[in-house]
Amino acid sequence: MSRRSGILEFAVLGLLRESPMHGYELRKRLNTSLGVFRAFSYGSLYPCLKTLVANGWLIEESGAAGEALAPLAGRRAKIVYRLTADGKEHFEELLSQTGPDAYEDEHFAARFAFFGQTxxxxxxxxxxxxxxxxxxxxxxxxxxxxxxxxxxxxxxxxxxxxxxxxxxxxxxxxxxxxxxxxxxxxxxxxxxDGSAQQNSTSGESGVLPRRRGSTPPPDASDDTSK
Amino acid sequence: MSRRSGILEFAVLGLLRESPMHGYELRKRLNTSLGVFRAFSYGSLYPCLKTLVANGWLIEESGAAGEALAPLAGRRAKIVYRLTADGKEHFEELLSQTGPDAYEDEHFAARFAFFGQTxxxxxxxxxxxxxxxxxxxxxxxxxxxxxxxxxxxxxxxxxxxxxxxxxxxxxxxxxxxxxxxxxxxxxxxxxxDGSAQQNSTSGESGVLPRRRGSTPPPDASDDTSK
DNA sequence: TTCGTCATGTAATGGGTTACATGATTAC
DNA sequence: GTAATCATGTAACCCATTACATGACGAA
CATH class of the missing domain: 1.10.287 (Helix Hairpins)
Structure with missing residues (x-):
C-alpha cells in the first residue's frame, strides 16, 4: 500500500496524456521515453496505476482495440488507462512547478522528457x-x-x-x-512586435536545432529486460 | 534489522582497510571517495557498521585518539572501527570478483574507487x-x-x-x-624477461597517467549535506 | 548562552525490485 | 507441442532516506 511515487506517477500521466494505453505498453514506453534506461518493473507500475485511478486521475477502459492499426477484433481483454480531465489538470500543475525538486537528476530527466508539453x-x-x-x-x-x-x-x-x-x-x-x-x-x-509576419507555429513549441543522429542497425526486439 | 547492503558494506570495508575510523568520519570519506556525490546517511551507515561487526569483519575500539595529529587527550569517546583479518579477507574476495555484478553503474564506481588495492x-x-x-x-x-x-x-x-x-x-x-x-x-x-633492470615499484600498482586537474578556490567546509 | 559541528543512534516511511502466480495468444 | 511474448497482478523483501532523540564540546 501507499505505492505513490513522484517520478513514475508523473511519467505515467505524461505518457497517457499523449494517448491511452494499457500497462504492458506503458512500461515499454517508460523505458524509451525517459532518459538513459530508466526502467520500471510491473511491481511498481501496476500498483501505481491503481492509486492513480483511485485519485481520479485515470479511468480504466476494459475494451480491447487501443492500438492504432489494431485490425482484428480478437486479442485479449486489456485494461486501457485514459487520463481524466482532473488527471490532465494535475499533470499540468506538476509540469509547471519550477521549484528545486525539478533540478534533481531523475526528476529533471522526467521533466525534460515532457518539455514539449509546457x-x-x-x-x-x-x-x-x-x-x-x-x-x-x-x-x-x-x-x-x-x-x-x-x-x-x-x-x-x-x-x-x-x-x-x-x-x-x-x-x-x-x-x-x-x-x-x-x-x-x-x-x-x-x-x-514587428507586426504579424509569415511563419506558422514557431510560438511555444520546441525549437531544438536538429542534429546528426546515428541510426545503424534497424532491427532488434523491444525489450529492456534482462 | 537486516540492514546489509552490498555497495555500502563494500565501501566501508575498503575505507577501513586503509585505516581505522569512526562512523562520523567514515560518512565524510564515503562522500568523497566514491564517485560523483554518492552520499550515505547515518540511518544506513550505523546499522551497516553493526552488522559488519556482527559478522566478525570489524571490531569496535572504544578508545579515543584515532585521528592523526589528535594532540589533546580530551575530545569525546568515539567508537573506532577496525578491520579484522576476516574482514580483510572478505573484502579482498569481494574485490577480486569479476562477475557481471561488477559492471553495473554504482557497483562499478565502488569497485573502481578501490582499484589500487587489487x-x-x-x-x-x-x-x-x-x-x-x-x-x-x-x-x-x-x-x-x-x-x-x-x-x-x-x-x-x-x-x-x-x-x-x-x-x-x-x-x-x-x-x-x-x-x-x-x-x-x-x-x-x-x-x-629482459633480466632484472633498474626500476622500483612499477609492478602491480596504479599506472594512470597524471592529468591536468583544476584546483581553484582552496577553501569551503567539508559537508555534503543540504 | 547559544550556536555550530562532532558524534551516535532508532522508528517510520518511501520507493523500488524479485520472485511468484496465472493465463491467453502467436510463431515455429 | 512448446517456446516466446503479451498481459495482469501480489507478497516479500531490500536498501535507502527523513525525522527524531540525545548529548558533549568549542567558539562567539
Missing part, C-alpha cells in the same frame, strides 16, 4: 535551475578535491576527475539548450 | 566487462531509437541523444584506462 518560460526556469544546481555541485567537488587531493590514490582521483567532467559536460549541454530557448523566444518576440 | 588482472577484467556492458546498452538504445524515432518529440529525442553520448563518452574513458593498464602490463613484462 511553456518556454517554464522550460527556461527549469533549465537554469538545473544548471545552477550542477554548478553548486561542481563548486563543492572542486573544494573537496582541493582539500583531499593528497590523501586520495590515483584511481579515486581519476574517478573524481571523470565525474567532474561529466557534470561539466552536462552544464555545457544545458547552456546550448538555454541558448536555443532564448533564440526561439527572441525570434518570437521580434516577429510579434 | 591486481591488474582483475582491473582489466572489470574494465573490459564494464565496457561490453555499456556497448550492449548502446546497441539496445540505437535499436530502440531506430524503431521509435518518428513517434518521439524533439525533447525526448534530445534526451535520448544526450544519454547515448554520455555512454559513448564513458566507453572512450574505459578505452583509455584499458590502454593504460595494458601499457603498464607490457612494460612490466618486458622488464622481467
Amino acid at each position: 511553456s518556454r518560460d517554464v522550460r527556461m526556469r527549469v533549465l537554469e535551475g538545473r544548471r545552477s544546481r550542477l554548478e553548486e555541485r561542481l563548486e563543492k567537488m572542486r573544494a573537496s578535491l582541493a582539500r583531499t587531493r593528497e590523501r586520495l590514490d590515483d584511481y579515486t582521483l581519476e574517478l573524481q576527475r571523470h565525474g567532474m567532467e561529466s557534470v561539466e559536460r552536462e552544464v555545457r549541454w544545458l547552456n546550448e539548450l538555454i541558448e536555443s530557448e532564448r533564440a526561439g523566444r527572441d525570434q518570437q518576440r521580434s516577429a510579434s | 591486481s591488474r588482472d582483475v582491473r582489466m577484467r572489470v574494465l573490459e566487462g564494464r565496457r561490453s556492458r555499456l556497448e550492449e546498452r548502446l546497441e539496445k538504445m540505437r535499436a530502440s531509437l531506430a524503431r521509435t524515432r518518428e513517434r518521439l518529440d524533439d525533447y525526448t529525442l534530445e534526451l535520448q541523444r544526450h544519454g547515448m553520448e554520455s555512454v559513448e563518452r564513458e566507453v572512450r574513458w574505459l578505452n583509455e584506462l584499458i590502454e593504460s593498464e595494458r601499457a603498464g602490463r607490457d612494460q612490466q613484462r618486458s622488464a622481467s
Whole structure:
C-alpha cells in the first residue's frame, strides 16, 4: 500500500496524456521515453496505476482495440488507462512547478522528457535551475578535491576527475539548450512586435536545432529486460 | 534489522582497510571517495557498521585518539572501527570478483574507487566487462531509437541523444584506462624477461597517467549535506 | 548562552525490485 | 507441442532516506 511515487506517477500521466494505453505498453514506453534506461518493473507500475485511478486521475477502459492499426477484433481483454480531465489538470500543475525538486537528476530527466508539453518560460526556469544546481555541485567537488587531493590514490582521483567532467559536460549541454530557448523566444518576440509576419507555429513549441543522429542497425526486439 | 547492503558494506570495508575510523568520519570519506556525490546517511551507515561487526569483519575500539595529529587527550569517546583479518579477507574476495555484478553503474564506481588495492588482472577484467556492458546498452538504445524515432518529440529525442553520448563518452574513458593498464602490463613484462633492470615499484600498482586537474578556490567546509 | 559541528543512534516511511502466480495468444 | 511474448497482478523483501532523540564540546 501507499505505492505513490513522484517520478513514475508523473511519467505515467505524461505518457497517457499523449494517448491511452494499457500497462504492458506503458512500461515499454517508460523505458524509451525517459532518459538513459530508466526502467520500471510491473511491481511498481501496476500498483501505481491503481492509486492513480483511485485519485481520479485515470479511468480504466476494459475494451480491447487501443492500438492504432489494431485490425482484428480478437486479442485479449486489456485494461486501457485514459487520463481524466482532473488527471490532465494535475499533470499540468506538476509540469509547471519550477521549484528545486525539478533540478534533481531523475526528476529533471522526467521533466525534460515532457518539455514539449509546457511553456518556454517554464522550460527556461527549469533549465537554469538545473544548471545552477550542477554548478553548486561542481563548486563543492572542486573544494573537496582541493582539500583531499593528497590523501586520495590515483584511481579515486581519476574517478573524481571523470565525474567532474561529466557534470561539466552536462552544464555545457544545458547552456546550448538555454541558448536555443532564448533564440526561439527572441525570434518570437521580434516577429510579434514587428507586426504579424509569415511563419506558422514557431510560438511555444520546441525549437531544438536538429542534429546528426546515428541510426545503424534497424532491427532488434523491444525489450529492456534482462 | 537486516540492514546489509552490498555497495555500502563494500565501501566501508575498503575505507577501513586503509585505516581505522569512526562512523562520523567514515560518512565524510564515503562522500568523497566514491564517485560523483554518492552520499550515505547515518540511518544506513550505523546499522551497516553493526552488522559488519556482527559478522566478525570489524571490531569496535572504544578508545579515543584515532585521528592523526589528535594532540589533546580530551575530545569525546568515539567508537573506532577496525578491520579484522576476516574482514580483510572478505573484502579482498569481494574485490577480486569479476562477475557481471561488477559492471553495473554504482557497483562499478565502488569497485573502481578501490582499484589500487587489487591486481591488474582483475582491473582489466572489470574494465573490459564494464565496457561490453555499456556497448550492449548502446546497441539496445540505437535499436530502440531506430524503431521509435518518428513517434518521439524533439525533447525526448534530445534526451535520448544526450544519454547515448554520455555512454559513448564513458566507453572512450574505459578505452583509455584499458590502454593504460595494458601499457603498464607490457612494460612490466618486458622488464622481467629482459633480466632484472633498474626500476622500483612499477609492478602491480596504479599506472594512470597524471592529468591536468583544476584546483581553484582552496577553501569551503567539508559537508555534503543540504 | 547559544550556536555550530562532532558524534551516535532508532522508528517510520518511501520507493523500488524479485520472485511468484496465472493465463491467453502467436510463431515455429 | 512448446517456446516466446503479451498481459495482469501480489507478497516479500531490500536498501535507502527523513525525522527524531540525545548529548558533549568549542567558539562567539
